[in-house]
Amino acid sequence: MKIKSILISLMAFVLGPFVWGQEALDTLYANAQMNVALFFPSPIKQAITGNENAVFSYDREEAHYFGLLQAIKGTTTNLWVMTLDGYAYEFKVAYKDRLPRTHLFLNEQHSLGGVRPLPARKLDTLFEDGTRLALMEQLLQQQNGENLGTVRSKGMQLRLEKKVYQGGEMFLVFELRNKSGIDYDLETLDILRINGSPKSKTSYQETPLEPQLRFQQPETIKSGSTYRFVHVYPKYVTGAHERLKMVLLERQGGRRLELFIK
Known part of the structure; x- marks a missing residue:
């Protein structure tokens, strides 16, 4: 399941031409007593560890260039990081009582290479009958003030209006409002299933x-x-200890919004 989570995270991308420099770092050592800071040449878009023994913390509201790594005893796993400039990084992570270093500055030569998003799919290539289209148009026509959750940051507002089930599908109706005075170029709006609390190093898991x-x-x-x-x-349908997380990212910018709903 943990390997599957990593693979799903990468399914939204198609590998572009790799730019190979020096080899990726073999191993990062971490423990629970100290933070190991990793500084990247571009802000962090997404990061995930291979198991719960390692935790990589980064700002999910506003993209920053660094994250903090910790691990508990017995850790052997890996860390994947995707940055906003389209580069992917992978590191091995292991536990060590005495850390050889507590910070590391990285560059593109440490990356696996550049990636690019999948091209947007056109509506008329996704379904032939009009059932789904009629429902979506009806959902957008209905504006009755429903609100399952709202988040605001720096003049941007993301609201989940409705969650509708029909057949084997789930329809989510969103509203995006821009009062910032600056146009917002949307990079992605990702939905993740989360289990547990980010404060717990042994039970927290995100699955796109x-x-x-x-x-x-x-x-x-x-x-x-x-x-x-x-x-x-x-x-x-979310379980008793699960939530959905919506992550809105700006293209070539640092404005980021996260919305949590049950």
Whole structure:
């Protein structure tokens, strides 16, 4: 399951031409008493460890260039990091009582190479019948003030209006509002299933959900504008200790929003 989580995280990307420099670092040593700081040449977009024995903490609200690594005794795992400039990094992680170093400055030569997002899929290539289309258009026409959760940061507002189940699918209706005075170029809006608390090093886990369709999602949210759109996912009902996390990322910018719902 843990390996599957890593693979799903990478499914949203297609490997581009690799730019190989020096080999990636063999091993990072960490423990629970000290933080090991990793500094990247570009802000961190996403990071995940191979098991719960290692925790990599980074700012999920506003993209920054560094993260902090810790591990408990017995750790043997790996760490994947994706940065906003499109580079992927992988490190081995092991526990050590006495750390050889507590900080590390990285560059693109430490990366596995450059990656690029999958091209956007056109609506008319995703379904032939009009059942799903009719439902999505109906959901966008209905504006009755429903609100399952809202997050605001730096003039940007992300709101989940509705969560609708039909057949084997889950429809999420979003609203994005820009009051920042600056246009917002949308990089991604990712949905992740989370289990446990990020404060717990042994039980916290994030698993990305792969969308079947993004309907009327804008590429740019103009200043002063509001957009509503729909994401379609395979039907999923959260368990007793699970939540969904929505992560909105800006292209070539640091504005990031995270929304948690049950």
